Structures are given as C-alpha cells and as structure tokens.
Amino acid sequence: MGANNMLLCQIFFCVISFITTLAQETPNNSSIGTASVSSDTQLVSASSLACAAIQLDLGSSVVEYSGSEYSATVQGPWSLFNSLDRPTCIVYPRAASHVQVAMSKIFSFGSQYAVQAGAHSAMVGWNSISDGVLISFAHMTNTSYNPLTDTVTVQPGVHWGDAIAAVEPYGVSVIGGRASDIGTGLLLGGGISFISPLYGWSADSIKEVDVVLVTGESVTANATNKFSDLFRALKGGANRFGIATRYELYAAHTGTKEDKDWFGGSIVYPESSSVALSNASARYIREVTDPKAGLIVLMQATNLTPVDANVIIYLFYKGGSLPTNIFGDFLSIPNTSTSLSPLSYYDISNLISGSGRGNGQQFGASSWTGDEATFLNGYNHFMNFTRTFETDLLAADLIISPIPRSQWTANKSRGLNAIGDPGVAYAAINFNLIYPTGVTVIPERVNAGFQLLLSQASSSPGLPLYINECDASQNVFKTYPNFSALQKTYAKYDPSRFNVRHTAGLIGL
Numbered sequence: 001m002g003a004n005n006m007l008l009c010q011i012f013f014c015v016i017s018f019i020t021t022l023a024q025e026t027p028n029n030s031s032i033g034t035a036s037v038s039s040d041t042q043l044v045s046a047s048s049l050a051c052a053a054i055q056l057d058l059g060s061s062v063v064e065y066s067g068s069e070y071s072a073t074v075q076g077p078w079s080l081f082n083s084l085d086r087p088t089c090i091v092y093p094r095a096a097s098h099v100q101v102a103m104s105k106i107f108s109f110g111s112q113y114a115v116q117a118g119a120h121s122a123m124v125g126w127n128s129i130s131d132g133v134l135i136s137f138a139h140m141t142n143t144s145y146n147p148l149t150d151t152v153t154v155q156p157g158v159h160w161g162d163a164i165a166a167v168e169p170y171g172v173s174v175i176g177g178r179a180s181d182i183g184t185g186l187l188l189g190g191g192i193s194f195i196s197p198l199y200g201w202s203a204d205s206i207k208e209v210d211v212v213l214v215t216g217e218s219v220t221a222n223a224t225n226k227f228s229d230l231f232r233a234l235k236g237g238a239n240r241f242g243i244a245t246r247y248e249l250y251a252a253h254t255g256t257k258e259d260k261d262w263f264g265g266s267i268v269y270p271e272s273s274s275v276a277l278s279n280a281s282a283r284y285i286r287e288v289t290d291p292k293a294g295l296i297v298l299m300q301a302t303n304l305t306p307v308d309a310n311v312i313i314y315l316f317y318k319g320g321s322l323p324t325n326i327f328g329d330f331l332s333i334p335n336t337s338t339s340l341s342p343l344s345y346y347d348i349s350n351l352i353s354g355s356g357r358g359n360g361q362q363f364g365a366s367s368w369t370g371d372e373a374t375f376l377n378g379y380n381h382f383m384n385f386t387r388t389f390e391t392d393l394l395a396a397d398l399i400i401s402p403i404p405r406s407q408w409t410a411n412k413s414r415g416l417n418a419i420g421d422p423g424v425a426y427a428a429i430n431f432n433l434i435y436p437t438g439v440t441v442i443p444e445r446v447n448a449g450f451q452l453l454l455s456q457a458s459s460s461p462g463l464p465l466y467i468n469e470c471d472a473s474q475n476v477f478k479t480y481p482n483f484s485a486l487q488k489t490y491a492k493y494d495p496s497r498f499n500v501r502h503t504a505g506l507i508g509l
C-alpha cells in the first residue's frame with residue numbers, strides 16, 4: 001500500500017468514528033451548518049469527511065481516491081485547464097440514490113463539489129475540482145426508447161452520439177448537440193441542435209427530470225406538477241438548481257440512418273470570403289424563417305503566428321436539395337471545397353465529433369440580431385484580437401448559431417424554459433479561444449484582451465446570452481427576461497445558497 005493510501009486510510013478511520021457520533025447525535029443532518037464541523041475535526045477537511053462518509057455508505061467501488069479510473073476521469077475534461085484538478089475523491093453513482101447519499105454528505109459537511117457528465121464545459125472548474133468531491137456520471141450512460149410514451153430516457157452520463165445511435169433503429173432521435181462527444185450538461189444550459197429550428201431548444205424536449213436537491217432530497221419535476229417552477233429553472237439554469245439524474249425526453253421522429261431525407265454537409269471558404277460570409281450570415285439570421293433549414297458558421301483563425309483564417313459552414317435542409325432562396329448567398333460565395341450530399345439525421349449528428357483533447361479552452365458569448373454592421377463589427381474585433389494575441393493562442397473561432405423564432409415556438413406547449421423568448425430572431429455567438437499545449441492557466445493579459453473583445457462585440461439590446469457558450473465572467477442569468485423569477489426559484493430550492501457557495505458555475509444568482 002502506498003504512503004498516500006495509508007494516509008487516506010488513517011483519515012478514513014479517524015473520520016468514521018466522528019461520522020458515527022455525528023449520525024447518532026444529529027438525525028436531521030440538514031441542520032448541520034456548512035462551517036460548523038466540530039473542533040475535533042479541524043485538521044480534516046470537509047471534503048475528506050464527506051468522501052469518507054459517502055464511502056462508508058456506498059463502498060469503495062463507488063467512491064475512489066486514486067487508481068486508473070480516477071486518473072482517466074481527472075484527465076477526461078475537454079479543456080486541459082479542467083484536467084489539472086485533483087478531487088479529494090470521485091463518486092461514481094450507479095443510481096440516483098447514490099447521488100442522494102453523496103449530496104446529503106456534501107451538504108452536511110460543507111464540502112466543495114463538482115459534477116461531470118460529458119466533460120465538455122469550457123469554463124474553468126465547472127466540471128472539475130481540487131479539494132472537493134467530484135460526482136462523475138461515467139457509470140450512468142443508459143439510453144432507452146419507450147414506444148408507448150414515445151419518449152427517450154437518458155441517464156446523465158451518456159454522450160449525444162451514443163444516445164442517438166441507441167434509438168436510431170426505432171426511427172427516433174433526441175435533440176442533442178451538434179458534436180457527438182457532447183454530454184447531457186447541454187440540456188441544462190438550453191441546447192442548440194442542428195434540428196432545433198424544427199424541434200426547439202434541446203431543453204424544451206424534456207418531459208420530466210429527476211433532480212437531487214442540495215440537501216440530498218430527490219424530486220421529479222415536469223411542466224405541470226408542483227415542481228414546475230424548478231422544471232423551468234433547470235432548462236437554462238445550468239448546474240445551479242440541483243443534480244439531474246434522469247431525463248425523459250420527447251422523441252423526435254427523424255427516421256433511421258437509412259432515411260436520407262436531409263440534404264447538406266459542409267463548405268470551406270478562404271479568408272477572402274469572410275466579409276461576404278459575415279454579411280450572408282446576418283441576412284440569414286434576419287430573413288430565414290423556414291424551420292427545415294439548419295446552419296452553423298465557424299469563422300476560424302487557425303495556425304496563428306501569423307494568423308491564417310478560413311470559414312467553414314455546415315448547412316442542411318430537410319428535403320432533396322439546398323433551396324437557393326435560403327442558401328443562395330452561401331452557395332455563390334467563392335469557396336475552396338464543398339461536401340454536400342443526401343444525409344439522414346443520424347449522419348448529420350455524426351459529422352462533428354468534438355472529441356479532441358489536450359488544450360486549454362476558453363469560451364465567451366454574445367447575441368446579435370441579423371444586422372450586417374453588427375456582424376462585421378464583431379468579426380473585425382475578433383480578427384484584431386487574434387492578431388494581437390497570435391503568439392499566445394493556438395487558434396480561435398467565432399461561431400454563429402442561428403436562433404430562429406421557430407426554435408422558441410416549436411415546443412411552447414411543453415412548458416417554458418428559463419432563458420426566455422426575446423421575441424426576435426438572433427444569432428448566438430460563441431468566441432472559442434484555444435491555448436497552446438503546455439499553457440495551464442489563462443494568461444491575465446489575454447484574458448484582459450478577451451474581456452475587451454466581449455465588450456466590443458457585445459450583444460444587441462434585449463437578447464439573452466447563451467450559458468453553454470459563455471465566459472465565466474459573464475452574468476448570463478441577468479440577461480434572461482425572467483431573471484427575478486429565477487432568483488426566487490433559486491431561493492426556494494436552495495435557501496442557504498449552498499450551491500453558489502460550494503460549486504463553481506455561473507455567477508449572478
């Protein structure tokens with residue numbers, strides 16, 4: 001047994017007697033204050049106490065302090081910055097009841113914690129932690145389709161590519177991310193899919209969700225039961241309102257992989273086409289209302305030093321060809337290569353994997369209405385930023401995702417989400433900075449420049465920011481039209497503000 005394991009065992013046994021005493025003396029452990037662990041235990045951290053208590057209840061196969069699975073989970077996050085943390089222990093729940101045990105102990109001992117599903121967060125510390133408990137859903141990855149209810153039930157650890165593959169033989173799908181490696185954390189932020197214009201925000205496909213609250217209590221929330229306020233808050237509230245342990249999703253009838261009823265693919269353009277593409281994107285946002293059309297525009301500054309830019313777009317239409325009244329601009333702008341063909345939704349959902357690892361990442365969000373000047377202003381500031389920091393960055397993207405009116409109206413009858421419909425078509429803008437291998441913290445001067453870029457390319461008035469693509473500094477909740485209702489819901493379900501004090505995530509609640 002290594003020295004570390006010996007030490008952990010000593011802590012473990014010293015803690016067990018404390019926990020046993022505590023359990024006997026305080027049956028209602030929710031009354032234990034987060035900072036009130038007795039002076040006997042001053043030398044033992046809250047996370048060590050929580051880990052030991054969880055392991056006592058759930059066993060060492062569920063709670064790990066080291067080993068190959070622990071290491072793989074630690075190194076799993078997409079952003080290198082989040083793979084440098086070392087949790088006190090990792091809890092691998094097999095069932096919601098395990099999450100309940102973990103959360104109640106975390107709450108009792110006032111431990112810091114983090115939750116990891118698909119591990120794709122670009123925000124530092126949102127899916128990883130040092131000196132805290134990490135809950136990893138790596139063992140809860142099932143997907144099943146129920147034809148009687150026409151719903152797909154997914155466990156939180158599944159990646160969208162696997163969920164879509166599991167139900168494709170039934171001719172149905174879920175409104176997952178546009179990259180197959182993304183996980184279900186996407187649902188809690190809202191979720192933009194290639195088929196969102198037709199089927200709505202991914203979060204709006206949730207029929208019901210099981211949630212473990214900060215105290216460890218588990219509730220089932222839907223649009224009509226007594227937890228309907230929580231249900232709405234979870235759909236855009238990200239990780240602030242509890243830990244989701246089961247999502248029941250309305251199935252989308254997209255066909256099997258043989259049903260090639262979409263047409264599209266990708267087009268790559270040289271930098272010289274960027275201004276024309278910026279204008280075409282603004283027009284598309286403003287004018288295209290057909291929900292059968294899908295688009296994402298990635299303006300990339302790759303191979304910095306010096307900056308070498310290009311643009312890649314993915315474009316689709318549910319039909320036999322790309323209508324020129326919708327995509328004519330994009331089809332006529334000079335390009336370097338095209339790859340267009342009939343596709344099934346299954347094909348579309350596997351075009352981008354997004355599984356690359358090894359670099360620190362940073363996101364930032366904006367929201368623009370379809371106005372050529374706004375788009376060009378944002379693009380020019382983005383390119384100036386990349387040129388200023390070309391020696392500090394490996395690459396950078398400006399990604400344009402249309403949010404047409406139909407994305408809000410498609411599923412309105414299924415209950416509103418927390419983001420709140422601003423009443424106009426707009427584009428969710430994501431700035432993605434990719435740091436060179438070996439950079440382990442965001443350099444202060446780059447961050448200062450990035451904050452300046454976010455202010456120069458700021459949102460058009462009245463539009464919500466998209467939480468899944470924001471920078472940790474951005475107060476996204478404040479941009480939601482129903483912000484004050486969201487604050488009330490938060491206060492109702494977490495009156496001691498345990499979540500905001502003990503786990504990293506969006507600011508401002």
Ligand SMILES: Cc1cc2nc3c(=O)[nH]c(=O)nc-3n(C[C@H](O)[C@H](O)[C@H](O)COP(=O)(O)OP(=O)(O)OC[C@H]3O[C@@H](n4cnc5c(N)ncnc54)[C@H](O)[C@@H]3O)c2cc1C
Nearest residue numbers: 117118119120121127178183184185186191192243244354
């Ligand atoms: C390459 C790439 C492509 C992307 N493409 C898209 C896209 O097409 N559409 C889109 O909308 N977004 C997209 N995103 C953004 C993505 O939706 C968010 O990063 C999302 O949060 C990732 O979820 P995850 O489960 O993979 O990540 P994680 O990092 O595991 O989770 C993200 C956040 O949610 C929390 N969380 C996860 N599961 C739970 C749970 N069950 N209960 C409570 N909290 C939980 C985590 O603690 C973390 O704070 C993309 C991101 C990347 C990096």
